[in-house]
Amino acid sequence: MRRLLLRVFYVVALPIVLVAVWWAASDGSTNPFWPPLRTILKTFPDVWTGERLRADVLPSLWRLAAGYALAAVAGIAIGTVVGSYRRVRAVCEPVLEFLRAIPPPVLVPVIMLFAGIGDTMRIVVIASGCVWPVLLNTVEGVRAVDPVMLETARSYGITGMARLRDLVLRSASPQIFAGLRQALSIGIILMVISEMFAAGDGIGFTIVQFQRSFAIPDMWTGILVLGLLGFLLSAAFRLVERRVLAWYHGLRASTRRSP
């Protein structure tokens, strides 16, 4: 019981102190860019009503989900092919290295040419940025499959889909998840950027709108919402990862303990 209390104390103590410091330092602030925290929190429920959540947050999330899913499927599929054949990898590696090195947001102007400024553009932008970490990590993961296991699978006659599902993808999955995690934070960035570029709806668009109309407390609430969103998405990702990779974490814990 005392242990639990101590842990709770550790988790909440510093955040409470920080929020209190922010509250106290900004209280009575007359600087228009740093409104008091009290004002920000007061405007929060007025700005982020159910209507706004439906009209701006949901479209953003749906585009993020669509682009991310697209990138995950394409990245894992292409990565598995490239990783499985040494020749293919040698041919593709320089090109992939170059494409990965392009900072994803600079693709926004180009993709706007092809796809206009609608939802398609934003989804393609998100997908084109997220695909590289997934692809390259899949290549690395597939390449590093234990050769003894590969030969064992061959001598047991395991081929085709079963080999892919139970051996190759499974043993590459820790790497793939590392890629998916990087891709998630890139995806959030691109979601916001693509909305800042072209008018319409979405969280990024709303925040820029507030900033241009000098509705500073409203803009601050937008920043808070984005922060919360980033935090919640990464927490959800960690939950999924822990479930899917439970076998891997267990394996690592046991090998670390044994020697």
Next chain:
Amino acid sequence: MRGLSTALGAAGLAVFLALGEAVPRLGVVKKAYFPPTSRIASALWDELRDGAFWSALGDTLTGWAIGLAIAVGAGVVVGVLVSVVPYLREATASTIEFLRPIPSVALIPLAVLLYGTQLKSVLLLVVYASFWQVLIQTLYGVQDVDPVAEETARSYGLGAWARVRHVLWPTALPYVMRGVRLAAAVALILAITAELVIGAPGLGQRIAVAQSSQAVPDVYALIVVAGLLGLIVNVGARTVERRALAWHQSVRGKVAV
């Protein structure tokens, strides 16, 4: 074997460039949207002869380098402090876990209001994004310190500073270098993004200008430059990492094999 894979890589690159030339010429996509490789190359050549391009490149690199230096310095110092001072690690864990996933682009409106299109608004984004990479890796690294080595140092009467210098730092260095490598890539992305969206001077702003004046080949040429820059940063960071860790077994092992 090495020669073969280099040749295959070069062939892959050649095919890539040839496809870029052939696809728009055959009319698969509109030439106005996707200019052929030769057209992009000539636009790139024009850029390279333009003095404004070089000063934009310089601006981008300045923002990147200063931001990265601040982030690395702050990340390492905070990381070591947090793990060395008792109870600080436990007390800060939840705050770090909360602040880290906040996308740095959320700060764009704030940067615009506070600093406009100055270098400072680029720095704000770059430092915020890359600081966490270094901090997290430093924390991992310090956690990895061998307790036996730590206790040995203690029983030999090494002071706090000497222990940080001789036990903690060598253990954490591989992690720190990994953090620096990740941060270097992230910092470049954020520097160019900030220029693109906010309009601070640099390559990103040049892309935005080229786009709004419909100079499509120039947009592509500048994207190629951004990609090459990213490639140089990646390769350079990996080289620095390998040099700084030449003594470490993870790198020595690679050479022996």
